[in-house]
Amino acid sequence: MKCEILYPGAFPMVRVYLDANETVKAESGAMVAASPSIDIESKMEGGFLGALSRKMLSGEKFFFQTLRAGRGAGEVLLAPTVPGEIVLLELDGVNEYMVQKDGFLAGAEGVKIESKMQSLTRGLLGGEGFFILKIGGTGQLILNSFGAIHKIELKPNEEYIVDNSHLVAWTSTTTYNIEKASSGWIASLTSGEGLVCRFRGPGVVYIQSRNPGSFGNWIRQFIPVSE
Amino acid sequence: MNPTPNALCFGDGLPGAGAPCHVTVSADGLIMVPVGTSLLVEEAIAFTAMSVEAGGLDHDQLVVSWGADASVRTLYLKDPALIIAFRRAAPSSLMAHLERAAEQVRRARHSHRALWGSVVGVVVGLGLMLWFGSDLIVEWAVARIPVQWEQKLGETVYQDFLSKETVLKEGPAVSAVQEMAQRMTAKIPNNPYTFQVSVVQSPVVNAFALPGGYVVVFTGLMKKAESGEEVAGVLSHELNHVLQRHGLERMVKMLGLAAVVGIVLGDQQGVLGLAKQLGMELATLKFGREQETEADVTGIRLLHDARIAPDGMIRFFERLSEKDKERVELFSTHPMSAARAQRLKAELAALPKQAPEPFTFEWKGVQDSLGTSEPKK
Structure with missing residues (x-):
């Protein structure tokens, strides 16, 4: 499987080349176009219960699409729903990424996806919900963001503070705590930041340059209210 | 061929996500072989040169550090087999540190589980409490209502009711009922209530008691x-509804959680307002089967204590049940059953025998003072 990002920027697509009988799993609905040799299968990743728990718990799609080059090599074009960048990551079996539920676009066959329960405070306050995706295994992983994607590299014990709604993914070697943005509660709320995540290295944190929740609030004012 | 990586190495000049490497445990340390990267060279790290702690998002990774200042390297080991091998081979000087690391992992997991456990426990507990223990909650809330407040509530409804009815102020019927009430209330231990009994002109075969000790007997x-x-048997039954605070319990159930919260927070004015909205519903409160039984049983004991022949109560109930075809409102909601009469008889048999004291009035005269019975429909 080889991947190439087309039209990098706000409206990118990924071209995935598949050898004969290779598969790629993608978020359902992500396929834009494909060679005629590609078969589309719907698959419940992790079996029925795994899929159900992912659907119920993390709000991810119940089915993933599996695109198989069953009748010869071919290519698939994939795109996310929201405008924003795409990033390709290589999983080597050791590194693992925690991904917030809208961040996953596609992954190679060897990529393993499971729902992971967060700790109570992280789940309640982190803004990603109680469940996130834990993605490991081997092969290429394709993530998407809302807006541009930005990589933060942290050395051991280096710290960085991220507004929780801008999180896309982070490696499992990092740790984080939820904190108020300012020292007082009122300042935290009025500053518009509320709660933030204090990450501690080593590892990598991917953040997105736009906040989906704030964008939703902003756009709501332009939607006509029907009687 | 490259070995498969089983650890990540971090440090200056290495990728932010960590450099993959293959780590094995030797007799006196770790051997790290970089996988697919030229930034790192193969290195043997002696146990004596390293420090160990728990790390990672879930504190489930073994973090090994060595070197000083800019050349500090940190390894993150996640493979459980590798961690076990490391713990077996590591010298005791490092073990203390390791155990502390393991303890941190355990503690993190425990607190994680304990938190979730307690959240689930509280939710399940609340569910069970509401499902099975709503009566207990009601009783608990009712026990916190002061008698004065109960009286205030009862009196409001009582006066409201009497103002619309013809109340007998005096006469043989009134003094007969007063005598019954006095004999019984005198025998109630620690009675917090001042009972007021009125006789109301009405063909309805009924009597009722309001919270706070306000009793109405219909002619x-x-x-x-x-x-x-x-x-006297019916009166005793009604007095015991008051003493057991059955009316309040029903009210709290009807008013719901708002009343319970109000009582707990001491907002009794608010609850009083709510209760007044119910108005006369209070007088027609339907008691539950358990409450009826409780009032029956305590009622017959009270009759016994007051030396009033208790079989009158049973006989009256039995007679009414026989004539069930006539609409008898007193039992319209709780039809007289043989079992209920049986229970009363059994209760009576358990009480010590004693000679009853007759009333001072003559019943025929009392009935005559009420005028002739209305023709039956």
Whole structure:
């Protein structure tokens, strides 16, 4: 499987080349176009219960699409729903990424996806919900963001503070705590930041340059209210 | 061929996500072989040169650091087999540190589980409490209502009710009922209530009690009864509804959680307002089967304590049940059952025998003072 990002920027697509009988799993609905040799299968990743728990718990799609080059090599074009960048990551079996539920676009066959329960405070306050995706295994992983994607590299014990709604993914070697943005509660709320995540290295944190929740609030004012 | 990586190495000049490497445990340390990267060279790290702690998002990774200042390297080991091998081979000087690391992992997991456990426990507990223990909650809330407040509530409804009815102010019927009430209330230990009993002109065969000790007896009941003891039986039953605070319990159930919260927070004015909205519903409160049984049983004991022949109560109930075809409102919601009469008889048999003291009035005269019975429909 080889991947190439087309039209990098706000409206990118990924071209995935598949050898004969290779598969790629993608978020359902992500396929834009494909060679005629590609078969589309719907698959419940992790079996029925795994899929159900992912659907119920993390709000991810119940089915993933599996695109198989069953009748010869071919290519698939994939795109996310929201405008924003795409990033390709290589999983080597050791590194693992925690991904917030809208961040996953596609992954190679060897990529393993499971729902992971967060700790109570992280789940309640982190803004990603109680469940996130834990993605490991081997092969290429394709993530998407809302807006541009930005990589933060942290050395051991280096710290960085991220507004929780801008999180896309982070490696499992990092740790984080939820904190108020300012020292007082009122300042935290009025500053518009509320709660933030204090990450501690080593590892990598991917953040997105736009906040989906704030964008939703902003756009709501332009939607006509029907009687 | 490259070995498969089983650890990540971090440090200056290495990728932010960590450099993959293959780590094995040797007799005196770790051997790290970089996988697919030229930034790192193969290195043997002696146990004596390293420090160990728990790390990672879930504190489930073994973090090994060595070197000083800019050349510090940190390894993150996640493979459980590798961690076990490391713990077996590591010298005791490092073990203390390791155990502390393991303890940190355990503690993190425990607190994680304990938190979730307690959240689930509280949710399940609340569910069970509401499912099975709503009566207990009601009782607990009712026990916190002061008697004065109960009286205030009862009196409001009582005066409201009496103002619309013809109340007998005096006469043999009134003094007969007063005598019954006095004999019984005198025998109630630690009675917090001042009972007020009124006789109301009505063909309805009924009597009712309001919270706070306000009792109404209808003349229909007195005409139907064959003796004073029968009326006393009904009266005793009603007095015990008050003493057991059955009316309040029903009210709290009807008003719901708002009332419970109000009572707990001491907002009794608010609850009083709510209760007044119910108005006369209070007088027609339907008691539950358990409450009826409780009032029956405590009622017959009270009759016994007051030396009023308790079989009057049973006889009256039995008679009414036989004539069930006539609409008898007193039991319209709780039809007289043989089992109920049986229970009363059994209760009576368990009480010590004693000679009853007759009332001072003559029942025939009391009934005559009420005028002739209305023709039956």
